Amino acid sequence: KAGVTQTPRYLIKTRGQQVTLSCSPISGHRSVSWYQQTPGQGLQFLFEYFSETQRNKGNFPGRFSGRQFSNSRSEMNVSTLELGDSALYLCASSLNIQGTAEKLFFGSGTQLSVL
């Protein structure tokens, strides 16, 4: 069974540009979450999608947005990039079994560098 796939693996952008990152969850997984990892702030929750709806949202500005498609694949978009957006962006998927604390399956991430 294929794991969580994130594309691209590396991305270099300049300030002011926008970027779209993609995540394909494990087959059958319906919940997709996004996290930002930086040396200074650690791992921070961005948002979670389930059945094409945003279920939870972290404390990030509106420049960060996401969506989920009917096949559970997800994209996140960052507009008007800032230097501080340089980070490893991790996607995680889970089955979403009601009433359980599921383990998350993480992708290898997209390393975004903003110049």
Add this chain to the structure above:
Amino acid sequence: AQSVAQPEDQVNVAEGNPLTVKCTYSVSGNPYLFWYVQYPNRGLQFLLKYITGDNLVKGSYGFEAEFNKSQTSFHLKKPSALVSDSALYFCAVRDGGNAGNMLTFGGGTRLMVKP
């Protein structure tokens, strides 16, 4: 609000010796607690979780964790460390009363196991 503290940035241990990586948490509802490990240039991998029941939880690769409600702690342990255990370890908490998979992570502890 929920939070996680990992008081040690780095833990050094000799191969064959027992190891402990500390974690304390704060959450308003019932805590769902997790440990994840991250190897270089990789996403996070699930080690173990606590939801309810026995305070000692066993996980992957010989790791275990002890839940202590009065001390709000969830320390990760292993009786005999291996060099291959060297990695970055993250403790995470989720409020059991909330739907979804919004995890709050600690800052991470780098485990160095020396031969």
